[in-house]
Amino acid sequence: MDLRQDALQILKETSRTFYIPISILPSGLQEAVASAYLCMRAIDEIEDHPELDNATKAHLLHNISQTLQAGVDGFAVDAFAVGFKGYENSLAEVSLRVREWSILAPESIAPRIWDATAAMADRMAYWAERNWKIETESDLDRYTFGVAGAVGLLLSDLWSWYDGTETNRTQAIAFGRGLQAVNILRNNAEDLTRGVDFFPEGWHYEHLQKYARRNLSLADSYTNSLPPGPALQFCQIPLALAHGTLEALANGKEKLSRSDVYALIENFIDVNVIAG
DSSP states (O other): OOHHHHHHHHHHHHOHHHHHHHHTSOTTHHHHHHHHHHHHHHHHHHHTOSSSOHHHHHHHHHHHHHHHHTOSSSOOTTTTHHHHTTOTTTSOHHHHTHHHHHTTSOTTTHHHHHHHHHHHHHHHHHHHHTTTOOOSHHHHHHHHIIIIIHHHHHHHHHHHHHHOOOOOHHHHHHHHHHHHHHHHHHTHHHHHHTTOOOSOTTOOHHHHHHHHHHHHHHHHHHHHTSOTTHHHHHHHHHHHHHHHHHHHHHTTOSSOOHHHHHHHHTTTSOHHHHHO
């Protein structure tokens, strides 16, 4: 199995939401977006690891960032292994294989992905060191920018690199923020069991839902302004799922069912191809 096919398989195992839109991207752009997603999933799995303490998480994330920043024309086979020493049996496969994901993208855009992942890893380390203490809406904005809004900016760069598609970058940040806000709402109970609360002080479910809707409205503007093509088709799917999840949560459901997901996605692609 070549690295692209292997990456798609790992993607399928880790994220049904993003596997679908990435799997239908054209060659070149597919490798770039898959590289970005898997690199960020690699560090996300460390940030959310249920057994590692916060100091260890910060240490591992800083090491990944430093290794990515040292990248020149790729990475030595053991480049990341030094930073993982002693934790090989604790970390998820997607994290341990971050070197492979970092070299999956075409070399003309790969360094942009290294830069974005390195910056995000350092931001995640910062939040781990303070136990993700969110006190104000500004804290929430900083966190959602650091782990998701910045992904919106990276996607805008990938669209521009691939075919010159221009986007509103303020709305690109909101695209990422909106998706992240929905994730926070969906995972709130699970986060609380590990002692993490992403709700600013005094905020309740309704406040964060309003925050999510405000950002998703800007995300709608971002997506609606895209010309027909791969960027539009990609963005429509996670955005539709985010809106659907928000509605499901508001109606007392824990998440969208598999059939709900397919019903939303079939507006954009032939889900039978994916389901098969």
